[in-house]
Amino acid sequence: MDGLTQARRRMAEAGVPQRAIDVFGDFYAQLVGGATGLVHESDVDPLDGIDHASGVDIDPEDCRAAAAVTAVIKLNGGLGTSMGMDRAKSLLPVRPGRTFLDVIVGQVQHVRRELDVPLPLIFMNSFRTRDDTLAALARHPDLAVEGLPLDFVQNAEPKLRADDLTPVDWPADPDLEWCPPGHGDLYTALETSGILEALVAAGYRYVTVSNSDNLGASPDPAMMGWFASTGAPYAAEVCRRTPADVKGGHLVVRRSDGRLVLRETAQTPPEDAEAAADLTRHRYFHTNNLWFDLQQVKSTLEARDGILGLPLIRNTKTVDPTDPSSTPVIQIESAMGAAVEVFDGATAIEVDRARFLPVKTTNDLLLLRSDVYDVGDDGRVTAQVEPPLIDLDRRFYTTIGDFDARIPHPPSLVGARSLTVRGDWRFGADVMIEGDVTVGEDGDAPGAGGGIPAGTRLG
Numbered sequence: 001m002d003g004l005t006q007a008r009r010r011m012a013e014a015g016v017p018q019r020a021i022d023v024f025g026d027f028y029a030q031l032v033g034g035a036t037g038l039v040h041e042s043d044v045d046p047l048d049g050i051d052h053a054s055g056v057d058i059d060p061e062d063c064r065a066a067a068a069v070t071a072v073i074k075l076n077g078g079l080g081t082s083m084g085m086d087r088a089k090s091l092l093p094v095r096p097g098r099t100f101l102d103v104i105v106g107q108v109q110h111v112r113r114e115l116d117v118p119l120p121l122i123f124m125n126s127f128r129t130r131d132d133t134l135a136a137l138a139r140h141p142d143l144a145v146e147g148l149p150l151d152f153v154q155n156a157e158p159k160l161r162a163d164d165l166t167p168v169d170w171p172a173d174p175d176l177e178w179c180p181p182g183h184g185d186l187y188t189a190l191e192t193s194g195i196l197e198a199l200v201a202a203g204y205r206y207v208t209v210s211n212s213d214n215l216g217a218s219p220d221p222a223m224m225g226w227f228a229s230t231g232a233p234y235a236a237e238v239c240r241r242t243p244a245d246v247k248g249g250h251l252v253v254r255r256s257d258g259r260l261v262l263r264e265t266a267q268t269p270p271e272d273a274e275a276a277a278d279l280t281r282h283r284y285f286h287t288n289n290l291w292f293d294l295q296q297v298k299s300t301l302e303a304r305d306g307i308l309g310l311p312l313i314r315n316t317k318t319v320d321p322t323d324p325s326s327t328p329v330i331q332i333e334s335a336m337g338a339a340v341e342v343f344d345g346a347t348a349i350e351v352d353r354a355r356f357l358p359v360k361t362t363n364d365l366l367l368l369r370s371d372v373y374d375v376g377d378d379g380r381v382t383a384q385v386e387p388p389l390i391d392l393d394r395r396f397y398t399t400i401g402d403f404d405a406r407i408p409h410p411p412s413l414v415g416a417r418s419l420t421v422r423g424d425w426r427f428g429a430d431v432m433i434e435g436d437v438t439v440g441e442d443g444d445a446p447g448a449g450g451g452i453p454a455g456t457r458l459g
Contacts, residue, residue, distance in 0.1 A: 003165040017192035019306040020155040041272040044252035063225030077126030084399025088129035106379030152193035162328040184334025216357035233296035238284035434459030
């Protein structure tokens with residue numbers, strides 16, 4: 001356990017709150033003890049028999065009453081590294097002059113105006129996203145609710161050497177010695193930042209949480225009214241799985257005690273992979289849209305000395321994620337959705353796919369920027385048609401810089417079923433895609449001169 005002693009010391013010297021250090025210590029003990037966090041198929045049953053949000057019928061005044069004591073939290077710690085970014089993904093434009101952040105703000109302000117409720121909006125940033133995010137939010141001077149901050153910062157922890165579990169040293173870039181502890185840190189960071197106490201003291205009862213890159217998860221008064229009506233301490237939104245969702249986390253029911261449990265892909269044993277991917281058996285995936293009762297979370301954290309006991313996620317990487325030859329490390333992580341198993345009476349509700357529109361790749365971003373989606377004055381993002389399948393050549397469109405240089409004007413996709421791009425192509429303005437279109441062939445790279453002229457119709 002010498003590695004834990006070193007890690008504790010390093011965290012204390014960096015100013016990490018003691019509660020967060022204690023939580024890290026609990027996970028470290030799990031790691032040393034050989035915990036894998038695996039959820040075996042033989043120990044669980046499928047989730048079944050849950051309600052659909054479309055069947056929820058709550059009196060409008062009850063929805064307004066619930067909205068009056070609800071706060072919105074957006075997870076905003078991601079850097080968009082999968083798209084070559086080094087700042088918050090939420091700073092990307094969705095429409096000219098409107099970023100993810102602007103759309104989120106618009107969604108919240110619309111509900112405030114419609115229902116005359118305060119509806120605080122609070123971002124959980126990382127130490128890498130905070131400054132840029134707060135600078136961008138300065139465009140909205142009326143956003144903050146009196147007595148509450150606009151953000152709090154998730155905790156940081158040392159990356160551990162894979163060979164001896166001591167904190168890694170990386171003098172070339174000491175920042176890379178640290179990592180966030182996964183979004184399961186939400187509960188610890190809420191407590192250690194003082195936000196949890198401040199919300200409860202100000203009379204707020206409920207929180208809705210979602211990722212900032214999922215603009216489908218707009219604050220919905222009907223959902224607020226539903227959650228308040230359940231009396232549940234905690235709820236998760238789930239969607240019907242499709243073949244595209246087999247790698248995502250899904251909820252299962254633990255046979256030993258009947259509790260809901262989140263099983264992430266990394267927690268599925270290899271021998272259970274086929275059963276876990278069976279869409280007829282496990283029909284719902286976890287959207288990472290959550291609801292919880294602030295008072296219940298506060299009392300549970302107090303009773304457990306800040307340690308909820310979330311399952312460990314053991315993430316093996318290299319200290320410099322851009323250099324596969326750098327020192328192998330283990331990052332101790334947890335998922336916020338795993339808290340579903342902590343609370344007695346936790347529940348789930350099925351929602352339409354419209355509440356799950358994450359942007360993880362430039363394929364997703366192209367769809368969101370196109371005419372397939374409408375972004376209303378209320379900030380709601382609505383699909384105009386069934387979204388087509390997008391497959392851009394990863395050699396030329398993976399990073400946001402390459403993508404923006406090649407597709408400065410998103411083509412019309414409202415009439416498309418699929419768009420596949422092979423090679424290095426640049427799209428002019430007002431290009432229209434209809435039906436199933438493939439541009440180029442595998443291995444075809446026309447280079448800087450390869451372009452699709454403005455006004456071209458393909459299909």
